[in-house]
Amino acid sequence: MRTALCDTLGIQYPIFGFTPSQHVAAAISRAGGLGVLGCVRFNDPEELDEVLDWMDANTDGKPYGVDIVMPAKIPTEGTQVDLAKLIPDEHRAFVERTLHELGVPELPEDTEERAGVLGWLHSVARSHVEVALKHPIKLIANALGSPPKDVIDQAHAHGVPVAALAGKAEHAVRHVDNGVDFVVAQGYEAGGHTGEIGSMVLLPEIVDAVGDRAPVLAAGGIGSGRQAAAALALGASGVWMGSYWLATEEYLNTMPASAAMQTALVRASSSDTVRTRIYTGKPARLLRTKWTEAWAKPDAPQPLPMPLQNLLVTPAHNRLHETNDPDLVSMPAGQIIGRIKGIRPVAEIMAELVEGYEQTLARLDKTR
Amino acid sequence: MRTALCDTLGIQYPIFGFTPSQHVAAAISRAGGLGVLGCVRFNDPEELDEVLDWMDANTDGKPYGVDIVMPAKIPTEGTQVDLAKLIPDEHRAFVERTLHELGVPELPEDTEERAGVLGWLHSVARSHVEVALKHPIKLIANALGSPPKDVIDQAHAHGVPVAALAGKAEHAVRHVDNGVDFVVAQGYEAGGHTGEIGSMVLLPEIVDAVGDRAPVLAAGGIGSGRQAAAALALGASGVWMGSYWLATEEYLNTMPASAAMQTALVRASSSDTVRTRIYTGKPARLLRTKWTEAWAKPDAPQPLPMPLQNLLVTPAHNRLHETNDPDLVSMPAGQIIGRIKGIRPVAEIMAELVEGYEQTLARLDKTR
Structure with a gap:
């Protein structure tokens, strides 16, 4: 399994693994893919810096990348306290009522409340870029499309290509016009922020729209x-996977309290996700739980715009997380979770992908 | 492009073309695929019989099939007049108000009002099966899953295999348990009745679930x-296409007043469809028009169950159709319509599919 992108980036397989876990990202890179570390959880740039130091020490010199969340348009900015004032009482009351109805306890008084995720803020995402560029990263991906031109220029000045997610062909063309080097075509099936066009239709549409100007990755x-062979048949130069790495042994090294989430993924079918704005304010696919079901009821308020919705729900997510209840997990996840049957090491998944790819091509040979 | 299914059915390419047009179906069969004639529009079994006589005379002895719409559970039955009484006044009023707001005129007084489509009724679908089995058909497909066991037995007694559409792996397994011979895995992208799982995820899931018990077609x-190569990479034994044949020259031979619909398809992007219950009462993907948008507004009533919704909207569809306005077409269509750039002969599309398939395999060869 090899495309021109492998030479461009110095990787063995065109398999890109997005993950918030440095342990998973490093394992993907060591296994011949490109681990891409999600930065949005790092409110403190110094913490990201330390984690990237760890990546540098644990990737055996193999390439890796980072993923930021930076809207092209600069959204409402401000301190967490300023922003909190913009959240309507109705929304706070709904969250409290829902948590009560689901039997989710308050956090113990001595718990240090984790801050809402400020990685959605432009200023914080910019600090992620600045920190990351001090490390030998091989890719900056932006989950929300093109970053601003000066950020792209800054990356290029360091010799680092920029990838941008796109859910429509017209967005992909705009990203390339803006100077983005790779497009990640994110189909309806995907976890996290995603559009309405299924991968089978979206991928060749984006490949045709950007032509020779940029390689396209299938997400x-x-x-x-x-599925990797299907993606390459559709014209992709590589595959971008996210949800699948949540069910790895390495993930628990970074997030030791994620066993309930993994249990939920293993038992979920492909029907157990929902595309909703309740996580960030933009449509994103999540694992379907009692929490997402509560927001789907007629009495639920409309989700707030980014970044307010995430500030609203983050304290609730913390409380849900502490229950260790698979029914109450809050987690972005794609329809592919139906294929997850257990918790495995990253290297095993990578080997299976590559072997499955070769077997698929051998099977297709017989159709000529 | 060849799979074991080609030998089973005596076709050159494992390309199945669903269409309500006998001219299109015959052209697909003549070009080496399997044309599958949709029967739901035939309220009168004798009319279907005549059309199948025409098929027999115009397919050069090549195999063809038929598609029926038969719910596994027998729904509300009755004459059209009985059923009409079950439609609430609120719904009739909404339809009238919407047509008025869209500037859709009444039909001229001398127009013979076309009946609502009774093909959704069990009794009518059964008459389709009986008529079709008098012709040398090679496949009966059911758009709503497994037909009742006696219908499957009847087909098998005539040596005719039965295919059933499935939008979930569990449904596919049930169909095969019921005696269905082929499964059509219908992804979220598809036109007409469709589920929520994207083809990229659904197809291998269904292939794995039914195993060696039944070949799977990708829809x-x-x-x-x-896309055909991607489908076969995912494990399909063939592809099932519907929307794409609407934009053919042959379609106009059967439906001469469909130029506005074809204009709408040519200009539509992959974002210009919507999955809604307004066509039949079950979720189906339609071309997005001013009509579908009206039903999406907050003041619109909830669609009625099958078969009432279709009886409600069919007179409206007739009036919309007479406007010859691409903005007012009512037509099931999948996301693939974004790829339609013009009206072409069936044979040209078939040749392009086969050539594109071979080129894709040649391209994949270079990834080893």
Whole structure:
């Protein structure tokens, strides 16, 4: 399994693994793919710096990248306290009522409340870029499309290519016009922020729209060698996987309290996700739980715009997380989770992908 | 492009073309695929009989099939007049108000009002099966899953295999348990009745679930050789296409007043469809028009269950159709319509699919 992108980035397989876990990202890179570390959880740039130091020490010199969340348009900015004033009482009351109805206890008084995720803020995302560029990263990906031009220029000045997620062909063309080097075509099936066009239709549409100007990676619905082969058949130069790495042994090294989430993923079918604005304010696919179901009821308020919705729900997510209840997990996840049958090491998944890819090509040979 | 299914059915390419047009179906069969004639529009079994006589005379002895719409559970039955009494006044008023607001005129007084489509009724679908089995058909497909066991037995007694559409792996397994011979895995991208799982995820899931018990055809998002190759990479034994054949020259031979619909398809992007219950009462993907937008507004009533919704909207569809306005077409269509750039002969599309398939395999060869 090899495309021109492998030479461009110095990787063995065109398999890109997005993950908030440095342990998973490093394992993907060591296994021949490109681990891409999600930065949005780092409110403190120094913490990101330390984690990237760890990556540098644990990737055996293999390439890795980072993923930021930076809207092209600069959204409402301000301190967490300023922003909190913009959240309506109705929304706070709904969250409290829902948590009460779900039997979710308050956090113990001595718990240090984790801050809302400020990584959605432009200023914080910019600090992620600045920190990351001090490390030997090989890719900056932006989950919300093109970053501003000066950020792209800054990356290019360091010799680092920029990738941008796109859910429509017209967005992909705009990203390339803005100077983005790779497009990640994110189909409806995908976890996290995603559009309405299925991968089968979206991928060749984006490949045709950007032509030779940029390689395209396929995101959404990839968890096997067959799906990787389908993505390359559709014209992708590589595959971008996210949800599938949540069910790895390495993930627990970074997030030791994630066993309930992993249990939920293992038992979920492909029907157990929902695309909703309740996580960030923009449509994102999440694991379907009692929490997402509560927001789907007629009495639920409309989600707030980014970044307010995330500030609203983060304290609730912390409380849900502490229950260790698979029914109450709050987690972005794609439809591919139906394929997850257990918790495995990253290297095993990578080997299976590559072997499955080769078997698929051998099977297709017989159709000529 | 060849799979074991080609030998089973005596076709050159494992390309299945669902269409309400006998001219299109015959052209697909003549070009080496399997044309599958949609029967739901035939309220009168004798009319279907005549059309199948025409098929027999115009397919050069090549195999063809038929598609029926038969719920596994027998729904509300009755004459059209009985059923009409079950439609609430609120719904009739909404339809009238909407047509008025869209500037859709009444039909001229001398117009013979076309009946609501009774093909949704069990009794009518059964008459389709009986008529079809008098012809040398090679496949009966059911758009709503497994037909009742006696219908499957009846087909098998005539040596005719039965295919059933499925939008979830568990449904596919049930169909095969019921005696269905082929499963059509219908992804979220597809036009008409469709589920929520994207083709990239659904297809291998269904292939794995039914194993060696039944070949699986891929429906949803197929309009190019690349997409056909992706489907076969995912494990399909063939592809099932519907929307793409609407934009053919042959379609106009059967439905001469469809130029506005074809204009709408040519200009539509992959974002210009919507999945809604307004066509039949079950979720189906339609071309997005001013009509579908009206039903999406907050003041619109909830669609009625099958078969009432279709009886409610069919007179409206007739009036919309007479406007010859691409903005007012009512037509099931999948996301693949974004790829339609013009009106072409069926044979040209078939040749492009096969050539594109071979080119894709040649391209994949270079990734080893």
